[in-house]
């Protein structure tokens with residue numbers, strides 16, 4: 462074993478969630494219930510998974526917390542920002558994800574979580590009309606106000622460390638523009654010049670978090686930290702960043718199923734993915750400019766798994782389509798259909814159909830817990846910049862596209878990266894041995 466350099470997880474860990482909607486309240490309620498012993502954090506890697514460390518007679522299977530020092534659920538303290546003023550209890554009831562029996566036992570704790578005023582610009586999410594919004598003249602004012610919020614929260618709640626995670630609505634698509642997003646100087650200048658076209662509100666949250674020495678995680682498909690200027694800020698402040706877009710239902714299935722086709726050297730002609738969902742996320746995504754952000758994120762998966770340039774006969778002509786349809790009666794109970802057209806020996810076609818009746822926020826909540834706890838481990842291990850080992854949890858993992866780096870989307874490769882990072886931080890050798 463090598464020397465372990467992860468500082469112990471002492472004291473309280475503040476978790477500031479941007480957005481107090483379905484995902485955020487399902488996550489927070491679940492943690493509060495779990496630490497009372499009233500619910501189980503199912504689906505969370507940090508709470509359930511065991512990793513093999515060592516080989517041969519020294520081989521052991523350990524929980525993550527027994528390999529690296531990790532914050533205990535009892536040490537988490539929650540805060541949030543939202544465009545709507547409802548507290549976390551009201552927001553959880555409104556979201557209709559959880560039953561009353563799973564909310565009422567932690568009602569008082571949830572009621573105490575009142576969203577701070579949001580840094581918001583209606584042009585970025587036209588379907589939202591809440592008024593719990595900061596009165597800021599410029600984007601730079603937003604950064605300053607958010608920094609003050611983080612400092613106040615940390616002091617008020619007596620936190621030793623804080624992680625900021627975005628679980629707010631998907632913004633309209635802001636494409637990477639080298640004239641504004643390449644260097645930190647450019648980004649800062651655009652914020653000070655109040656350039657509302659190139660600076661999304663989410664960038665102000667990320668900027669504020671990093672300057673306050675908090676890791677930042679982007680759970681929506683927004684480009685926010687997926688730009689070189691933010692990588693520079695993360696390096697400068699020695700803070701981890703991760704994103705983007707929680708990998709919950711359909712893309713989880715895709716990143717786990719596409720490797721079957723690829724490993725078996727079957728051909729892939731087309732993959733049509735469609736969804737219906739009726740929560741507020743679905744309402745925001747019903748706006749074409751917001752859906753485009755999601756579409757770009759969801760489409761990135763297949764190419765990097767199948768690698769068409771290496772196998773043009775099998776993957777040279779894949780037709781990949783993703784649709785999301787807003788359908789209120791289903792609320793958070795999303796239904797996804799995948800039609801996969803494959804071909805085999807001598808090109809004969811076959812079809813696979815997958816119908817996933819899932820619960821969006823139930824799948825997302827454990828990802829927030831894992832991303833928060835593992836980002837906090839990363840800080841204490843001295844890791845900063847893009848955290849590729851967290852790709853496992855994300856639909857469109859960050860990578861240095863300026864250097865032609867490809868994202869890893871294959872779920873099983875991502876799992877190896879996750880396990881190896883934890884082994885390394887715990888002082889063990891990384892390896893790819895099959896268990």
Ligand SMILES: NC(=O)c1ccc[n+]([C@@H]2O[C@H](COP(=O)([O-])OP(=O)(O)OC[C@H]3O[C@@H](n4cnc5c(N)ncnc54)[C@H](O)[C@@H]3O)[C@@H](O)[C@H]2O)c1
Nearest residue numbers: 480482483484543579628629630631681707709741742821
């Ligand atoms: N549930 C899933 O499976 C899943 C998977 C991947 C990504 N996501 C993403 O997670 C996010 C949250 O999803 P949800 O179902 O909780 O949505 P939601 O609409 O219930 O909650 C989002 C909240 O964010 C608030 N908000 C919007 N802009 C804000 C801003 N600038 N500052 C502060 N608050 C702001 C909204 O008022 C809303 O209450 C969405 O972007 C969604 O695309 C969800």
